[in-house]
Amino acid sequence: MDTNVGPDEMLIHLGPQHVAQPGPFRLNVKVKGETVQDSEVEIGFIHKGIEKILESKTYLQGIPVVDRACYLAALTNEEALVGSVEKLAGIEPAERSQYIRVIVEELSRIQSHLLGYAEYASFLGFVSMFMYPIAVREKVLELLEMTTGARITHSYLRFGGVRDDLPEGFEAKCKETFEIVKKGLEEWGELMKTDMIYRDRTVGVGVLTPDIARDLGVSGPPLRATGVAFDIRKDDPYLVYDDLDFKVCTETAGDIDARIWVRIAEIYESMYIIEQALDQIPSGPLFPENLPYDRRSPVMRVPEGEVFYRVEDPRGEMGFYMVSDGSDKPYRVKIRGPVYPTMQALPPLLKGTQLADVVAIAGSMDACTSEADR
Amino acid sequence: MTGDIMDAEKIIDSLNSKFPEAISDTNTESERRISAYAAADNIVEICQYLKDELQFGHLSSETAVDLIQKNEVDIVYHIGSYDHPVVLTLKAKLPRDKPQIESVVPVYWNANWYERETYELFGVQYMNHPDLRNLVLPDELLGDWPLRKDYEGFPQNTAKNLV
Numbered sequence: 001m002d003t004n005v006g007p008d009e010m011l012i013h014l015g016p017q018h019v020a021q022p023g024p025f026r027l028n029v030k031v032k033g034e035t036v037q038d039s040e041v042e043i044g045f046i047h048k049g050i051e052k053i054l055e056s057k058t059y060l061q062g063i064p065v066v067d068r069a070c071y072l073a074a075l076t077n078e079e080a081l082v083g084s085v086e087k088l089a090g091i092e093p094a095e096r097s098q099y100i101r102v103i104v105e106e107l108s109r110i111q112s113h114l115l116g117y118a119e120y121a122s123f124l125g126f127v128s129m130f131m132y133p134i135a136v137r138e139k140v141l142e143l144l145e146m147t148t149g150a151r152i153t154h155s156y157l158r159f160g161g162v163r164d165d166l167p168e169g170f171e172a173k174c175k176e177t178f179e180i181v182k183k184g185l186e187e188w189g190e191l192m193k194t195d196m197i198y199r200d201r202t203v204g205v206g207v208l209t210p211d212i213a214r215d216l217g218v219s220g221p222p223l224r225a226t227g228v229a230f231d232i233r234k235d236d237p238y239l240v241y242d243d244l245d246f247k248v249c250t251e252t253a254g255d256i257d258a259r260i261w262v263r264i265a266e267i268y269e270s271m272y273i274i275e276q277a278l279d280q281i282p283s284g285p286l287f288p289e290n291l292p293y294d295r296r297s298p299v300m301r302v303p304e305g306e307v308f309y310r311v312e313d314p315r316g317e318m319g320f321y322m323v324s325d326g327s328d329k330p331y332r333v334k335i336r337g338p339v340y341p342t343m344q345a346l347p348p349l350l351k352g353t354q355l356a357d358v359v360a361i362a363g364s365m366d367a368c369t370s371e372a373d374r
Numbered sequence: 375m376t377g378d379i380m381d382a383e384k385i386i387d388s389l390n391s392k393f394p395e396a397i398s399d400t401n402t403e404s405e406r407r408i409s410a411y412a413a414a415d416n417i418v419e420i421c422q423y424l425k426d427e428l429q430f431g432h433l434s435s436e437t438a439v440d441l442i443q444k445n446e447v448d449i450v451y452h453i454g455s456y457d458h459p460v461v462l463t464l465k466a467k468l469p470r471d472k473p474q475i476e477s478v479v480p481v482y483w484n485a486n487w488y489e490r491e492t493y494e495l496f497g498v499q500y501m502n503h504p505d506l507r508n509l510v511l512p513d514e515l516l517g518d519w520p521l522r523k524d525y526e527g528f529p530q531n532t533a534k535n536l537v
Contacts, residue, residue, distance in 0.1 A: 216484060228456060236406060310434070319434055334437040336435035336452070340487060345484070
């Protein structure tokens with residue numbers, strides 16, 4: 001962006017610390033009157049060097065590290081790492097574990113979307129609206145906690161399986177929780193359909209068209225809200241998603257409202273997937289019989305090779321590119337997060353909008369800066 | 375989607391016949407993953423062809439791998455599609471002492487940040503990039519190329535300029 005300002009222009013810095021931002025990033029906006037002329041995103045304020053750290057850790061030690069890449073989608077990050085190592089080492093995870101992974105990852109998607117929705121309402125100024133989804137999300141986190149032992153960073157997946165089996169009474173508790181989630185979604189949906197202020201601020205604002213969204217490389221709910229049914233669970237299936245019945249949720253408007261509705265539809269769809277998985281889950285061991293490593297030892301040598309493994313994160317396409325040189329540590333790991341291209345797409349999206357809508361549009365992308373920076 | 379569904383074999387045949395000189399070492403890893411080496415000089419041309427003719431409209435990621443023993447830096451493009459499930463891993467070999475390659479931003483708009491990041495972490499110079507500067511690193515670390523294998527790191531190097 002050209003930082004020279006004309007006589008009737010003004011340069012405004014939003015961030016790096018801003019109340020309406022999920023993590024530290026800076027948005028420099030050049031305005032003429034109230035209209036955005038140009039903008040620029042700066043990231044890197046919480047760059048953790050995870051790719052470099054992974055090169056000095058054994059494969060098993062990498063699991064808690066990628067948890068912290070994005071704490072809202074810790075389980076999908078783990079899936080991307082564990083899945084790529086399994087592909088390299090030629091491990092086929094036990095079937096029961098595959099179902100358990102689907103269940104916990106979909107639970108993780110539900111809690112992430114609930115938090116995204118709550119944060120988003122507070123960005124728009126509906127501060128008490130923040131509390132209701134958070135209270136419901138806590139119930140979902142309880143389900144994750146009783147399974148994995150942690151609310152946010154789980155370290156739950158293992159190569160070939162999962163650490164622990166589902167606890168007793170999990171299914172009953174799931175049913176109970178889903179009733180609460182559905183009741184909440186109905187109530188809030190009513191507000192979103194009828195509240196004039198909410199609709200004025202979201203309908204027709206920040207519109208992406210399918211062609212532009214594709215060109216910008218956006219994935220996840222912002223892309224699906226434009227009508228492009230791109231979902232890794234369908235397009236490049238992993239785990240047992242092939243055996244489960246679900247649809248890819250899309251909207252056609254491409255505006256903020258559509259993005260929120262896609263997320264809400266995905267919450268319903270995730271609950272449906274979990275119900276099916278709980279019905280279909282086979283009994284049996286959590287690990288396959290001939291594991292190439294000792295489960296009590298952190299050292300595992302992975303054959304030489306490379307892999308690009310993609311999963312559907314709550315925010316879009318998450319991919320790990322992993323190169324192994326035959327030792328017990330990865331030679332190179334590239335984390336392709338979904339938020340990175342989404343944040344990159346903000347300047348063209350913000351051009352020509354009103355300054356008051358900047359936070360509304362940026363917030364609707366549900367960006368997680370922690371993962372963009374890695 | 376048109377009736378003409380792309381599969382891995384077709385894509386490789388099409389690439390090989392269009393660029394007999396520039397494309398080498400094609401490999402079908404599975405029906406959803408293929409890989410190939412591209413000559414660094416033709417990279418933009420090849421990407422344009424992939425995007426226009428073979429429905430590879432989605433640049434998933436772009437990065438580099440430092441192969442210190444071969445004295446090479448490999449640029450790795452993962453190119454996917456919204457229409458078919460095949461992901462192409464396209465690589466270009468560059469000399470490690472002076473890695474230089476044409477930017478693919480004119481073809482894939484979102485390559486912008488990926489190239490900035492590869493530049494600051496590996497020292498790869500992208501020619502004709504619209505805005506080549508550091509993205510995630512602070513200014514002090516530029517020039518150290520931290521993701522290269524011979525980077526010394528903490529405690530010898532990282533703390534400089536910060537105390």
